[in-house]
Amino acid sequence: MVFLPILDPVLGCASYLLGDDAVGTAVVVDPLEAVGADAYIVRAAEHGLAIEHIVESHVHADHASAAAALGAALRLPVSLHPDAHPTYPHRPLADGEEIAVGSLALTVWHTPGHTPDSLSLVARDTTRSQTPWFALTGDALFVGDVGRPDLVEGEGEEAVRAAAASLYRSLHQRLLTLPDEVEIYPAHYGASACGGLFMSRKPWSTVGFERRANRALQAPDEQSFLRHVLGLLKPPPPDARALRRRNLGLGPDTPAPEAGP
Numbered sequence: 546m547v548f549l550p551i552l553d554p555v556l557g558c559a560s561y562l563l564g565d566d567a568v569g570t571a572v573v574v575d576p577l578e579a580v581g582a583d584a585y586i587v588r589a590a591e592h593g594l595a596i597e598h599i600v601e602s603h604v605h606a607d608h609a610s611a612a613a614a615l616g617a618a619l620r621l622p623v624s625l626h627p628d629a630h631p632t633y634p635h636r637p638l639a640d641g642e643e644i645a646v647g648s649l650a651l652t653v654w655h656t657p658g659h660t661p662d663s664l665s666l667v668a669r670d671t672t673r674s675q676t677p678w679f680a681l682t683g684d685a686l687f688v689g690d691v692g693r694p695d696l697v698e699g700e701g702e703e704a705v706r707a708a709a710a711s712l713y714r715s716l717h718q719r720l721l722t723l724p725d726e727v728e729i730y731p732a733h734y735g736a737s738a739c740g741g742l743f744m745s746r747k748p749w750s751t752v753g754f755e756r757r758a759n760r761a762l763q764a765p766d767e768q769s770f771l772r773h774v775l776g777l778l779k780p781p782p783p784d785a786r787a788l789r790r791r792n793l794g795l796g797p798d799t800p801a802p803e804a805g806p
């Protein structure tokens with residue numbers, strides 16, 4: 546298996562190039578414009594891989610995505626959750642669906658809360674084991690913190706509270722059901738705008754360590770979790786709305802699709 550994290554330390558963004566070099570195929574998750582669409586193609590080629598899937602864990606509000614540009618360059622649709630509603634060519638990913646790249650199997654888990662369309666990908670190397678090895682947790686679970694629930698355009702106080710409750714369920718009913726030894730690879734680290742105050746500058750961790758040491762996961766019940774998350778929200782980044790629209794493929798004045806955020 547090829548596993549290449551590709552980071553932007555300035556904005557605290559993490560993208561991933563994963564593949565099976567035995568069959569020569571790869572998937573790119575959360576490609577970054579700061580890295581450049583072409584760079585992913587070059588990195589894949591350096592490892593003898595052709596990119597077959599491009600996945601967005603959610604519509605990002607803190608940085609410019611390269612997903613649409615990479616999709617256009619490779620003539621591939623971008624795979625994301627149906628609630629994302631981008632304007633560029635895309636393929637909806639349902640909860641429970643599996644993306645297979647040779648022996649690498651990525652099971653899609655819908656883990657909303659940070660945004661309604663947030664996905665996690667639970668990975669297995671099927672040549673070695675049928676049990677999960679690691680998970681790309683998008684902006685649901687970070688190292689030291691969890692995704693903020695207030696960056697979706699137009700949300701009021703009640704909607705943000707509902708999103709935080711949704712995040713609690715995504716964490717406790719989904720991601721924390723994974724065994725302790727499963728590694729987590731989030732979409733952000735450090736001082737990223739998408740998380741709270743306690744995100745680590747170390748990009749990766751395990752489910753077990755976060756279960757014990759992540760402050761947001763120590764809340765004993767949903768109400769305590771809501772008080773913790775909603776009481777510690779950072780100011781939203783001033784360009785969040787513009788970046789979400791850009792990452793949906795919308796111009797500054799283009800109306801969003803009816804069912805979109």
Ligand SMILES: [Fe+2]
Nearest residue numbers: 605606684739
């Ligand atoms: Fe995000």
